[in-house]
Amino acid sequence: MAPLDQLLEFLRIPSISTVPAHAADTARCAEWVADLARGFGFNVAVEPTPGHPIVTARGPVQAGRRTVLVYGHYDVQPVDPLALWTSPPFEPAVRDGCVFARGASDNKGQILAHLLAAGEVLRKEGDLPVNLIFLIEGEEEVGSTHFGPFLSAHRAELGCDVVVVSDSTMIAPGVPTVAYGLRGITGMELVVRGPDHDLHSGCFGGAVANPATVAARLVAALHDASGRIVVPGFHDRVRPLEAWEREAWRRVPYGDTELLANTGAPQLVAEPGFTPIECVWGRPTAEVNGIGGGYQGEGSKTVIPSEARVKLTFRLVPDQHPDEIAACVGRHFRALVPPSVSLEIRAGHGARPYLADPNSPFGTAARRALRSAFGREPVLIREGGSIPLATLMRDTLGVDTLLLGLALPDCNAHAPDESFPIANLEAGMRMHRELLRELATL
Amino acid sequence: MAPLDQLLEFLRIPSISTVPAHAADTARCAEWVADLARGFGFNVAVEPTPGHPIVTARGPVQAGRRTVLVYGHYDVQPVDPLALWTSPPFEPAVRDGCVFARGASDNKGQILAHLLAAGEVLRKEGDLPVNLIFLIEGEEEVGSTHFGPFLSAHRAELGCDVVVVSDSTMIAPGVPTVAYGLRGITGMELVVRGPDHDLHSGCFGGAVANPATVAARLVAALHDASGRIVVPGFHDRVRPLEAWEREAWRRVPYGDTELLANTGAPQLVAEPGFTPIECVWGRPTAEVNGIGGGYQGEGSKTVIPSEARVKLTFRLVPDQHPDEIAACVGRHFRALVPPSVSLEIRAGHGARPYLADPNSPFGTAARRALRSAFGREPVLIREGGSIPLATLMRDTLGVDTLLLGLALPDCNAHAPDESFPIANLEAGMRMHRELLRELATL
Numbered sequence A, B: 001m002a003p004l005d006q007l008l009e010f011l012r013i014p015s016i017s018t019v020p021a022h023a024a025d026t027a028r029c030a031e032w033v034a035d036l037a038r039g040f041g042f043n044v045a046v047e048p049t050p051g052h053p054i055v056t057a058r059g060p061v062q063a064g065r066r067t068v069l070v071y072g073h074y075d076v077q078p079v080d081p082l083a084l085w086t087s088p089p090f091e092p093a094v095r096d097g098c099v100f101a102r103g104a105s106d107n108k109g110q111i112l113a114h115l116l117a118a119g120e121v122l123r124k125e126g127d128l129p130v131n132l133i134f135l136i137e138g139e140e141e142v143g144s145t146h147f148g149p150f151l152s153a154h155r156a157e158l159g160c161d162v163v164v165v166s167d168s169t170m171i172a173p174g175v176p177t178v179a180y181g182l183r184g185i186t187g188m189e190l191v192v193r194g195p196d197h198d199l200h201s202g203c204f205g206g207a208v209a210n211p212a213t214v215a216a217r218l219v220a221a222l223h224d225a226s227g228r229i230v231v232p233g234f235h236d237r238v239r240p241l242e243a244w245e246r247e248a249w250r251r252v253p254y255g256d257t258e259l260l261a262n263t264g265a266p267q268l269v270a271e272p273g274f275t276p277i278e279c280v281w282g283r284p285t286a287e288v289n290g291i292g293g294g295y296q297g298e299g300s301k302t303v304i305p306s307e308a309r310v311k312l313t314f315r316l317v318p319d320q321h322p323d324e325i326a327a328c329v330g331r332h333f334r335a336l337v338p339p340s341v342s343l344e345i346r347a348g349h350g351a352r353p354y355l356a357d358p359n360s361p362f363g364t365a366a367r368r369a370l371r372s373a374f375g376r377e378p379v380l381i382r383e384g385g386s387i388p389l390a391t392l393m394r395d396t397l398g399v400d401t402l403l404l405g406l407a408l409p410d411c412n413a414h415a416p417d418e419s420f421p422i423a424n425l426e427a428g429m430r431m432h433r434e435l436l437r438e439l440a441t442l
Helices: A003-011 A020-040 A104-125 A147-153 A211-220 A243-250 A256-263 A276-282 A322-336 A361-374 A388-397 A422-440 B003-011 B020-040 B104-125 B147-153 B211-220 B243-250 B256-263 B276-282 B322-336 B361-374 B388-397 B422-440
Strands: A043-047 A054-058 A067-073 A093-095 A098-100 A131-137 A162-165 A177-182 A184-193 A285-294 A307-316 A342-351 A379-383 A401-403 A419-421 B043-047 B054-058 B067-073 B093-095 B098-100 B131-137 B162-165 B177-182 B184-193 B285-294 B307-316 B342-351 B379-383 B401-403 B419-421
Touching: A003 A020, A003 A098, A003 A104, A003 A422, A020 A043, A020 A054, A020 A104, A067 A104, A067 A388, A067 A422, A098 A104, A098 A422, A104 A131, A104 A419, A104 A422, A147 A388, A162 A388, A177 A361, A177 A401, A184 A211, A184 A322, A211 A285, A211 A307, A211 A322, A211 B211, A211 B285, A243 A276, A243 A379, A256 A276, A276 A379, A285 B211, A285 B307, A307 A322, A307 B285, A322 A342, A361 A401, A361 A422, A388 A401, A419 A422, B003 B020, B003 B098, B003 B104, B003 B422, B020 B043, B020 B054, B020 B104, B020 B131, B067 B104, B067 B388, B067 B422, B098 B104, B098 B422, B104 B131, B104 B419, B104 B422, B147 B388, B162 B388, B177 B361, B177 B401, B184 B211, B184 B322, B211 B285, B211 B307, B211 B322, B243 B276, B243 B379, B256 B276, B276 B379, B307 B322, B322 B342, B361 B401, B361 B422, B388 B401, B419 B422
Parallel strands: A067 A131, A067 A162, A162 A401, A177 A379, B067 B131, B067 B162, B162 B401, B177 B379
Antiparallel strands: A043 A054, A054 A131, A093 A098, A098 A419, A184 A307, A184 A342, A285 A307, A285 B285, B043 B054, B054 B131, B093 B098, B098 B419, B184 B307, B184 B342, B285 B307
């Protein structure tokens, strides 16, 4: 069967991991992946978890050569709002050189490129240039709850030299992309409480601290007027950007114009001394994700609200640690909050930032493979988001992760009309073959 | 019929002005008031408006004596939540020396004290010490929409020397209270807009201004750390408190303890150099009534919100003007808002502050009347809230308003189990008689 037909078949299985009614479909999808890999000659196991199973597929093992672990996931996001899809999400359609279906880019198209490429080599040649392990889970879209424990429990059998993941984006069509860094994150919710009920702002205003005002003052105390974060200790572990990466980022065909177009904001901002893209990829942030207090309906209501809440997340860069930053920020707020209100700080989730060296032997091997596959020098980027997997792999298996995205920024991952370019399925297969060849030489 | 029985009958009419299903009841209530006044010998008219009618009742007119206008309202607030009432809101019940019913204190009990007192004198003596006009509207609880136009249209017939209103509170049981000042108000809503949709805080955080952060910075720029408002020009017209009133307020049996108990806040605040009660009665404020933006549900959502909104009201003191203050604040915000977001300022309603001289002939006459009626020296206060009526009367009729509250702070106006002390019905009648006698001597 041609690679495109394999992808269409994969995409017809509605493996929505978060929807209980699709549990059987999700299980069937795991079996589909397992059958495909078995057909190529891989040693396959469908490993049960308390949630959806994890599929492992291993090529022939030979001592003395590199072991490469390829991670992916077979589960997909829900499809609503269904009305916004041009064609049904589980009836894949080909338009303008792209396959449209839920999961097309996230992650079925990307992981299938690896599977098909390795499978073809294995079937034809009976072996692969490296010891290859596929690890394909079914809960990525629901927080990978059972993946970490599985990894820990099987760390010996999953020992490898490097992890390869294609579950991110290429910066532009035809521009091969290596993401060598990710921001971390730490979240918290502030609850500022004042009076025990909403008060009449006439009868009490002036004698009572307004919790919404206090909350606003705490938020305002995160930055100076230039936008730099002024929480004491916040920058202590921030690793300065290196000259080579700032230079590399300037050559990436994604900058102010693309950023601005994707936001619809009046204009971009940046910390003094940095470009906007440097701020997204290489600088920490303090963002209000949500703020609320008092009357938010139509018209007016002259109350002093009894409480106000702020949801904050801090994007972190190497070598900041989520717990340390949460502690810094907590101390800063507690020093500022007046005794006329109480402040509760609820801890949110945290993830450490990730940074690998794209000039390491694995990094340069990946770049050579991308150059061969796409016929163009790959760009080196970091991503502003947080992919806990890379840190998890480093912590559990002690190895770096190569993030080689094949989806495009307009592939609509998680959105209606998700798509994947057929060209990237083919280029992804070339990339995989070249990658194994390059890694084998190290 | 005894005064208490008259009050119970008045309270049985569910004159909820905002509920269309009670329109007939509200009209019947106007007629009840008119019939009562007619029975005493007043010259009565039920004046139609596009809303609920206004009842006027005039005593005998004699040239060369004072004319006194008594304002009140016969409409009441809605009753929900009904489940929280101990007895049905329109089946008045007497418990612990108080009448419990919707409208008991706001305003039926208070206006009836005036009506019954004047009516008794008129019926017995065929005349009153002054030319007396009752002006009793039916839309006070729905914004008095048609009252201002009525007043303007009839300003000649409503000409008077002073207005008397009992539609506020006595500061404590048995403590007669003259309110000689009211704060004004001006409101506005800020809409801070950044990106044209909520953004992924990982993919864009650092390159885009966060509208919630900007909104918080605007709010934080209203005050300094001590709580003093720092908007340029804001204090230009603030009249300093006078020594006599600060002294008078210290003698009022309502201070920090009562304020704190009524708020449930951890502690009170005050501008440097002022007591909390001075801040409520005599200093301007800038309050957030509501703030909102981004994700406010359970858990977290790592977005940069596309917009944030803040509802603000400023309580004003003499001689601040709502339009001037709105302009000051608008200029302050516009000077601070960065070009990376847009700021819309929506104007809210405004009302000027009010201040009368409690040592004027009318003020001292009122104080003598209260002393006679309650057997105790009245206290002089201002109120922190805004009663546009007083300013309206001064603007339209050119006279001061005596605010002689008969409700107690715990009378639950606008709330379940609204009540009115029977003692205050009787004392209010004594007050009215004494007041007419005192005003006649001026």
